[in-house]
Amino acid sequence: MASEALTAGKASPHGRRRLTQLPLWAGLTALAALVGLGLGSLGALLVQAPGISMASLWQEPYLAGVLRFSLWQASLSTLVSLGLAIPVAVALARRRRFAGRRLLLRAMELSLVVPSLIALFGLVAVHGRQGWAAPLWEALTGSQEGYLYGLSGIVLAHVFYNLPLAARLLLQELERAPAAHWRLAAQLGLKRRGIWRTLEWPALKRLLPRLAALVFTLCFTSFAIVMTLGGGPASTTLEVALYQALKFDNDLALAALLALTQLTICLGLWGLALSQGGAPSLAVGDGSAPLGGRWQRRDALGISRLTDTFWLLGLALLLLPPLVAVVVAGLGGLADLAHQASLWPALWRSLVMAAGAGGLALTLGIALIAGHGWLAARGKRLAAGLMEGSGQLILVLPALVLGTGLFLLLRPRLGGGWQGYGLVVLVNGFMALPFVMQVLRGALLGLPMAQRRLADQLDIQGVTRFRWLLWPRLRRPAALAMAYAMTLSLGDFSVIALFGSPSAPTLPMLLYQQLGSYRWQTAAATALILLATVAALFVLLGWLTRRLPRYPLR
């Protein structure tokens, strides 16, 4: 009988098998690497920079100005981004069906990952002195000066990046409200004001303090935007001053002072964010499914039609023209590509480095989350929190400090050339870690309780558990995380600016060189190639993991 044949070869569950500690050790190794290299790099900088005087921050006019401007531009950018994100998110939640909604949502997601130099290129094409919007500006103000350089330009670029991110996260929060609440609101006939007070504002205000901390940190530590649009000592931030201290003045003491200041402010903010329930997920799109139902909300009628149109049109005008400008200008410059001998090596170099950084971020992310899960399952919440929190280190530790510190740590052994690029890969991997972890977290820790118990009872452990139970859930988020990490590395223009060689540039370096030498057409083509590479990465990785695997018996 078949069942007898089956039972003859059955597995014995009685052999005491030690619960594998692999996740713990993997997590500890990653933690040691991160904290060791992170704090080690800061320590190396401090050791090399004796005589740091904190008082010079407010005593020396230049430094006091840098600190004041850093705080001012970040506060203003946060205020404008969030102030505009709220009505945009509410309008998007209210208007669930309109032509172009998907395109707008996609453009909002794209703005999170589009390399800063590309965004800058597009912003210059639209808002620069020769840009598409210049005639309108001149007609309105009579000024030919423009508004893209200095504080207004920096805030505009920060809003370009952070308004869509904030609006997307706020929209997610609005869509998380239980469908039953919306049904109740519909049955009670709640109007705009009633819905705002009972449903929308309570949902939004939970997220706002944490979101403000996130946006402020991103603006406060922004590098490429300030470096390009700052245009002088009056508009310099800590991060740019840090770069100048390292690259041009070789002033390690000043660099250490600036790094410590930035670290203290960012840590304070993150402490505040954590006390409010932790940083919001950086990975948009991981919220619950939007509520179903086909009824139209009562507050979608009347004056809302007008206001929602205004906000959504405004968002489209902010986001789409710069992206379209990159494509249009790039297409015009494609003919020049044949003459660009350095483009393809730069692309190849960027891709290899991005693959290395992505692989590193993915490995570290999986190890840290697995270790976190192992510890949390055993009730060690503090240790679990520390392990997971270490992945966020880079959000408070400037990437330039990490790179420089590592350079100082490894200097006796570090040669030039590819070793400098290796360092960039390492730092880029660290930089991508917070994003990667946010994307992977749900999939890695989300094995439902019933399935976990079933797996325990069947003694499915270790590699088999990973291969058959976790990996099928993990493969799509892993592909997305890899795409995020590779994109961040592909677009990096902070660490590479310090360690890259002008004769062997990456794509962003090449783009910066071309912009610097006013080769506009060529730069446009390079920007388009970079944008196309980012898009191709997302499409390719998504396509590779799109279909669920079927496991045939033979």
Add this chain to the structure above:
Amino acid sequence: MLDANNLSFHYTRCDPGETPDFAFSFRLAPGECLAVSGPSGAGKSTLLNLLAGFLSPSGGRLTWLGEDLTDQPPWARGMTTVFQDHNLFEHLPVWINVGLGLSPDLRLSDDQRSDILDGLAEVGLGGLHDRLPGELSGGQQQRVALLRSLVRETRVLLLDEPFSGLDRGNREALWGLVRRQQAAGVAVLLVSHDPEDVEALAQRRLRLVEGRLVSP
């Protein structure tokens, strides 16, 4: 003989000497089926989770033929639980779901793979080995879960309302599978509200009242 001796559990911390929320004592012989019923919140799930090792007891002992199982992890107890649903890994086809019972690391020989096909045919699921659980009916899914418990070296089968919502034909087919297990010496603990299921399978009945097992 499965022997639960004052196996107890607290949902909140309590002092020594304080009466626990739940305390279970009963015996279950190989091949016997014991039915347990009781109102919501009486402790049916707690009882099953304690027996399976998903919860750690705060006191008492659990033994099988004298072997102490109290602190054994779930996989080393020789127990298989079949719930009302979620018994299968939804993303894996039927044959892997059964194969995991045969070999937890899925190293299956060709003979074992053939045996899985024969086993599936025997429980009326011939030709469905490549289907995903979501492509089967509720009764078919429960048959796969029971077939997997059949291929494991199970000492005690814990059934948590496994026949709920199934039609008469499916239930009878599943009863047959459980009886086969009993005939092979497997002890069965059946949690069910349905008198027909209890009548069909159980030799003995107990009732759960406020965290204690009593005769009905």
